[in-house]
Each structure stands twice: as C-alpha cells, then as structure tokens.
Amino acid sequence: MTIFNKRQQELAEQIDSKIGISKWKDWKWQLKHAITGLETVESSLGVKFPEQQRARFKETIDKFPMRVTPYYLSLVDPNDYQNDPVFKQSFPDPAELQVFAHDMLDPLAEDKDSPAPGITHRYPDRVLFHISNVCSMYCRHCTRKRKVGDVDYIPKKESIEQGLAYIRETPQVRDVLLSGGDPFMLSDEYLDWILWELRQIPHVEIIRIGTRMPVVLPYRITDELIAVLKNYQPVWINTHFNHPREITTSCREALAKLADAGFPLGNQSVLLAGINDCPRIMKRLVQMLLMNRVRPYYLYQCDLAEGLSHFRTPVSKGIEIMESLIGHTTGMAVPTYVIDAPEGGGKIPIMPNYLISWSTHKVVLRNYEGVITTYKEPDSYEPVFCDRNCEKCVLNLKLEGATEYPAVGIEKLLSDYDDTVALVPTDTERYTRR
Ligand SMILES: *Cc1c(COP(=O)(O)O)cnc(C)c1O
Numbered sequence: 408m409t410i411f412n413k414r415q416q417e418l419a420e421q422i423d424s425k426i427g428i429s430k431w432k433d434w435k436w437q438l439k440h441a442i443t444g445l446e447t448v449e450s451s452l453g454v455k456f457p458e459q460q461r462a463r464f465k466e467t468i469d470k471f472p473m474r475v476t477p478y479y480l481s482l483v484d485p486n487d488y489q490n491d492p493v494f495k496q497s498f499p500d501p502a503e504l505q506v507f508a509h510d511m512l513d514p515l516a517e518d519k520d521s522p523a524p525g526i527t528h529r530y531p532d533r534v535l536f537h538i539s540n541v542c543s544m545y546c547r548h549c550t551r552k553r554k555v556g557d558v559d560y561i562p563k564k565e566s567i568e569q570g571l572a573y574i575r576e577t578p579q580v581r582d583v584l585l586s587g588g589d590p591f592m593l594s595d596e597y598l599d600w601i602l603w604e605l606r607q608i609p610h611v612e613i614i615r616i617g618t619r620m621p622v623v624l625p626y627r628i629t630d631e632l633i634a635v636l637k638n639y640q641p642v643w644i645n646t647h648f649n650h651p652r653e654i655t656t657s658c659r660e661a662l663a664k665l666a667d668a669g670f671p672l673g674n675q676s677v678l679l680a681g682i683n684d685c686p687r688i689m690k691r692l693v694q695m696l697l698m699n700r701v702r703p704y705y706l707y708q709c710d711l712a713e714g715l716s717h718f719r720t721p722v723s724k725g726i727e728i729m730e731s732l733i734g735h736t737t738g739m740a741v742p743t744y745v746i747d748a749p750e751g752g753g754k755i756p757i758m759p760n761y762l763i764s765w766s767t768h769k770v771v772l773r774n775y776e777g778v779i780t781t782y783k784e785p786d787s788y789e790p791v792f793c794d795r796n797c798e799k800c801v802l803n804l805k806l807e808g809a810t811e812y813p814a815v816g817i818e819k820l821l822s823d824y825d826d827t828v829a830l831v832p833t834d835t836e837r838y839t840r841r
Pocket residue numbers: 527528529530533534535584754
C-alpha cells in the first residue's frame with residue numbers, strides 16, 4: 408500500500424475534492440490537473456502573494472506559461488519555498504522578462520538545421536527528432552522556452568511521416584534521438600507506431616528517448632509503457648534530474664522499472680544559478696543517480712535563450728564543479744560538462760586542465776590531489792600512415808560493408824588521407840582582399 412504524505416493529500420483535496428488522493432498515481436489525472444494558475448500554488452503553500460508581486464508573476468506567465476504536475480509541486484517545501492529547487496524550476500520569476508543583448512530566441516539554431524519537420528540534423532550520424540511539442544510541466548529553464556505553451560500539440564501522423572521519410576532516405580543516420588517536448592506525452596499506441604516505423608529502417612542502429620517524466624511525473628512509467636518500449640531495443644533513455652531533492656521514492660520506482668526492463672539510463676543536468684551551482688549538491692546528485700542505475704551523461708552550461716539570464720552561472724562555476732568530481736568520486740558519476748554552442752555549433756566539452764607540460768619524451772600531468780607526475784612516452788612508436796585502405800593495413804577493421812564517411816574538422820586535419828592543411832574562415836578581410 409502506498410503511503411501518501413500530508414502535502415500530497417492536501418494538494419489532491421484542493422485540486423479535486425471529489426476524487427482526492429485516490430487518483431494521485433494516475434498519470435492522466437496528474438496531467439489533467441496540472442497547475443497553471445497562481446491560486447493553487449498559493450493555497451498549496453499556504454501563502455498569499457502581495458498584490459504587486461502577483462501582478463508581476465501574472466505578467467511573466469502571460470509571456471512564458473506555467474504548468475506543474477501536482478506530484479512535482481508537492482515536493483516543494485512550503486516553509487522555505489523561495490529557496491526551494493523544485494519551486495525555482497517550476498514557478499515563474501519576473502526576471503524571465505529581462506532580455507539582454509546576447510539572448511537569442513533559438514540559441515542552438517535548431518530551426519535552421521532542420522531539413523524536415525521535427526528533425527534537427529546537426530551531427531554526421533545522428534538526428535534529433537521532435538515528436539512532441541508538449542510537456543507535463545514547463546521547466547522555467549527550458550532552452551526551447553520560445554516554444555513553450557504557444558502551440559501545445561502532438562504532431563499529426565502526416566508530420567511525423569515526413570520526419571520518418573527523412574531518416575529513411577538518409578543512410579548516415581544511425582542514431583535517432585526522440586525529443587520534444589516530452590516524447591512520453593504521447594499515448595503508448597502513438598509511441599508504439601513511431602518506434603515500429605523507426606525499427607523498420609535498417610540503418611537506424613539505436614533509438615534514444617529524452618524525457619523528464621521520471622523526475623516530474625514518475626507515474627507515467629507504467630508497465631504498459633515498458634511493454635511497448637521493450638519491443639524496440641536497443642533503446643537508451645536519458646532523463647533530467649537537477650537536484651538530489653528530486654529523487655523521491657516514486658522516482659526510484661520508475662527508474663528501477665526502466666533499468667529492470669533493460670534500458671540503459673542516463674541523466675542530463677543543467678547548471679542553474681541558485682539551484683545546483685554548488686559542488687556539494689552536484690556531487691550528491693550524481694552519486695544518488697548511480698544508486699538508481701542512472702549514469703550522469705551531460706552537465707549543460709545554461710543556454711543563451713531569452714528569459715534564462717537569471718539562471719546563468721559563469722563557466723568557471725562548471726569547471727569548479729568538474730574539479731570537485733573528477734577523482735573525488737566514482738568515475739562513472741562524472742558527467743561531461745558541455746556548452747551547446749550558438750549557431751548550431753553543437754556541444755563543446757569543457758574540462759579543468761590535467762596536462763601541464765610536454766617534452767618529446769615525457770608529459771607532465773597533475774591529478775585531483777595536486778600530485779604532479781610524469782608519463783614517459785614510448786621510445787619507439789611506428790606510426791601507421793592511414794589511407795583508409797584496411798586491406799593493406801596490419802590492423803584489423805572488418806567493417807562488413809558498413810559505410811564510412813569523410814572526416815570532418817580537426818579529425819580531418821590530423822588525418823593522412825586528406826590533404827587539407829588548414830581550416831580557414833572565408834569571410835575575413837584578408838580573404839576578401841585576395
Ligand atoms: C545533443 C544533440 C544531439 C545528441 O548529441 P550526443 O552528444 O550524441 O548526445 C544530436 N543532435 C542535436 C541537435 C543535439 O542538440
């Protein structure tokens with residue numbers, strides 16, 4: 408039998424006095440009763456916002472709508488809600504209305520890099536496929552804030568078909584990342600159809616699903632959903648925990664269901680000022696994720712999207728956090744800290760420096776404790792010059808007909824089989840003078 412806490416009982420009563428707590432774990436009930444207005448937040452916290460503050464909140468919601476699942480709202484500590492990490496991720500802050508010179512509507516150029524409806528094709532071998540424009544809650548720090556709430560819909564089959572067609576006719580796509588919105592807002596049947604279609608495409612090796620449901624609506628992870636997903640392995644699932652306080656018993660149950668069913672689980676956190684910009688909080692979060700069989704994957708620097716400036720930290724904060732994790736705790740607990748570059752530059756990893764110096768014989772390194780040490784390079788190493796003709800090479804790469812694509816970027820500069828000597832921006836004055 409489930410024991411509900413007092414907060415959940417009271418909130419259920421306030422939202423739906425006839426039904427009360429009995430439907431709390433029904434994800435459709437949770438969605439139907441998602442909180443979009445200030446009144447329910449006030450009554451659930453037992454506060455009354457002063458009139459002037461209320462007007463500012465309203466103004467913020469008019470631009471960027473609010474939506475919180477009753478479950479997620481019930482995690483807020485009413486005695487310290489202003490500093491509560493759940494409250495700050497779900498309740499509007501008038502600071503969202505400030506727009507700064509560097510803010511952008513579509514900071515990651517996802518709309519520009521879109522060859523078909525719902526598809527963002529940025530990297531050589533994988534695509535982002537937005538199959539949902541809805542979420543069970545609206546994260547205040549959403550990078551797609553520009554879209555939140557404006558047209559809340561799940562794309563029609565015809566639109567999804569166009570995305571599928573693009574993937575079908577683009578053989579280099581071996582990895583499809585279902586994203587949104589939240590893909591788990593779709594019905595099990597609709598998801599089943601999309602996954603089935605994807606699995607008919609021979610070059611799609613893996614499917615990934617990005618969802619925040621295990622965090623904000625863990626009851627969505629039903630046995631029926633698992634039964635659907637299980638038919639389409641390998642399926643990797645990434646979720647989005649930002650603070651240890653979010654890992655509740657219900658979340659643990661949802662994550663255990665997914666892990667027991669064989670889905671590798673990952674987590675993507677966003678570094679958020681006033682929420683998790685603290686090495687101690689992040690260390691505890693990543694350790695707790697491992698306890699739930701979730702591998703921390705990325706730690707994102709907060710994007711330059713409009714309305715997020717109050718959440719941004721300097722990059723140095725992220726480096727400080729990485730410094731406090733690497734070596735200090737389980738290697739598997741350490742995410743890759745990335746900045747998703749503007750203009751579609753993609754994710755760029757950022758690390759503290761461990762390589763201090765270098766001679767022809769040795770490299771000098773430092774470890775997490777401050778030990779400065781050396782690694783002796785091999786006395787002889789016969790470089791293999793690669794012309795991509797594996798037949799002639801002593802190394803064995805038996806690709807069995809898989810297609811390889813040309814090298815890109817720095818990889819290309821390093822390669823032996825490409826003559827490029829430099830990557831040069833073509834719009835410099837020097838070049839236009841030529
Ligand atoms: C993040 C992202 C991916 C996936 O990147 P990985 O580093 O493989 O996880 C793919 N496409 C786009 C547009 C992305 O933003």
